[in-house]
Amino acid sequence: MHSTILQYLEETAENFPDKAAFADVEELYTYKKLVDAAKRIGSSIAEKVSRRSPVVIYMDKRAYNIPAFLGAVYAGCFYAPIDSRMPAERINLILNTLQPGLILYDDKTEKNLDSIAVQTEKLHYQTALDSDINETVLNSIRAAAKNTDLLYVLFTSGSTGIPKGVTISHSAVMDFMEWICDAYQLDETAALCNQAPFYFDASVPDLYIPLKTGATVYIPPQNYYTFPKKVLQYIEENKINTLFWVPSALCNTVNCKALEICAPQSVKLIVFCGEVMPCRHLNVWKKYIPNALYVNMYGPTEAVYACTYYNINREFANDEKLPLGRACSNCGIILLDGDQEITENGVTGEICILGQCLSQGYYNAPEKTCAVFTQSPLHTKWIEYIYRTGDLGYWNEKEELVFAGRKDFQIKRLGHRIELGEIEKVMLSMDELEYACCLFQEDGEEIIAVYAGKAAENEVRKTMSSKLPQYMLPQKYIHLDQMPMNLNGKIDRIKLKQNYTEEH
Numbered sequence: 001m002h003s004t005i006l007q008y009l010e011e012t013a014e015n016f017p018d019k020a021a022f023a024d025v026e027e028l029y030t031y032k033k034l035v036d037a038a039k040r041i042g043s044s045i046a047e048k049v050s051r052r053s054p055v056v057i058y059m060d061k062r063a064y065n066i067p068a069f070l071g072a073v074y075a076g077c078f079y080a081p082i083d084s085r086m087p088a089e090r091i092n093l094i095l096n097t098l099q100p101g102l103i104l105y106d107d108k109t110e111k112n113l114d115s116i117a118v119q120t121e122k123l124h125y126q127t128a129l130d131s132d133i134n135e136t137v138l139n140s141i142r143a144a145a146k147n148t149d150l151l152y153v154l155f156t157s158g159s160t161g162i163p164k165g166v167t168i169s170h171s172a173v174m175d176f177m178e179w180i181c182d183a184y185q186l187d188e189t190a191a192l193c194n195q196a197p198f199y200f201d202a203s204v205p206d207l208y209i210p211l212k213t214g215a216t217v218y219i220p221p222q223n224y225y226t227f228p229k230k231v232l233q234y235i236e237e238n239k240i241n242t243l244f245w246v247p248s249a250l251c252n253t254v255n256c257k258a259l260e261i262c263a264p265q266s267v268k269l270i271v272f273c274g275e276v277m278p279c280r281h282l283n284v285w286k287k288y289i290p291n292a293l294y295v296n297m298y299g300p301t302e303a304v305y306a307c308t309y310y311n312i313n314r315e316f317a318n319d320e321k322l323p324l325g326r327a328c329s330n331c332g333i334i335l336l337d338g339d340q341e342i343t344e345n346g347v348t349g350e351i352c353i354l355g356q357c358l359s360q361g362y363y364n365a366p367e368k369t370c371a372v373f374t375q376s377p378l379h380t381k382w383i384e385y386i387y388r389t390g391d392l393g394y395w396n397e398k399e400e401l402v403f404a405g406r407k408d409f410q411i412k413r414l415g416h417r418i419e420l421g422e423i424e425k426v427m428l429s430m431d432e433l434e435y436a437c438c439l440f441q442e443d444g445e446e447i448i449a450v451y452a453g454k455a456a457e458n459e460v461r462k463t464m465s466s467k468l469p470q471y472m473l474p475q476k477y478i479h480l481d482q483m484p485m486n487l488n489g490k491i492d493r494i495k496l497k498q499n500y501t502e503e504h
């Protein structure tokens, strides 16, 4: 058993030193160059912070993010990626929770550093890269490393308005990599096209499959995804054979009719995870790229990328639902009813996950952790945690898991997980706004912000875009003189849904 993912990296670098590991349109990292860069950055970080500290990587999304992540790991630390376009207010919320030992930045983010309120050490990426490797320090850090050490923290939307930092250990990631590389015979011939941002768990296969196998990951510029034809041409040029994309990216490609212009037949494996994949869009992909294996995976950030998989091996009508399938070998799934009993086949219950795949909880948030990481209700004889996803599901007659929606107000938009409560909280932070309620129109993926109070719509919009990332901004604003309330004195969401969305 490997103790950290650095062992994967170093073994692969020995086997394939000159093979491309990560490439964007400007720069290419071979495995040898990757180890060298990561060790330089690691040596520099280790001079400044102690082992087990959080290191924030606040940089433009480029191939050089990967040596930065691995540099933090060489320093015995764990990394937390922050998007270069994230508004300062949200960054400060994250940094308050994280209290990082160090922020690694680049030319693109340097100008934003003044708006960071948390006092912490800051280091320019290039300065770190120009450092000498200190093998003695790196070796002593390595000797103390455990597979239970944290590898990264990814921040997801939190219902109280404070983003939650999901902690993930080396062993959880390695366990998933062992399973996925074996299940889909991924090796050094794999060529991936990264789609998801690195602060999003959907990018985890892109980052770690190469380390284990010697595969190559191509990182196209983010704006290519606005013009899917460009991404498809990029895939064709680079002979990419494997995609781990969120359904929204696959759907956008279909909506733009891009496959009609370019349908790269080099692609042999297409995995999607993170939200419902509509069969209508899937069927268009299957029509244009018929020889690929399509896989629906399901899982939250709290359980490393995916905990179930469904290999699509039959035809699905456009209005059918794809099953989530069976548990990956590194996880277990149980469905619990309101009495915390296992449900019978066909009966809906909350999807709960167990096993090595699980997070070690939310960073610096013990109460939030205890609310959803709980003792398995199946026994009391030893400690066994389950993660309560808040998702509902049932087992069909083929013993495949089927998704049946969310228990709460968490939504998925453009592949991003969003708590509507977080958007409401930002609205309610405005003095002149009295009530706020966000609705989600599934069809069309629109967030509708309903509010009451004296605030003018352009002021509300301005405040929202200064505080929230683009993907969380509502598409529609509805001003009411009076907010409808239910008998409990709470905002009457049901009535609002009836009035302002097409599905009730």
Ligand code: AMP
Pocket (backbone or CB within 6 Å): 156, 201, 202, 272, 273, 274, 275, 276, 277, 296, 297, 298, 299, 300, 301, 302, 324, 389, 391, 403, 406, 412, 416, 417
């Ligand atoms: P995230 O932590 O951002 O990956 O979001 C996890 C949530 O996305 C899950 O709890 C589900 O609600 C949803 N999700 C993930 N995969 C799927 C899928 N294949 N089908 C439907 N919903 C999904």
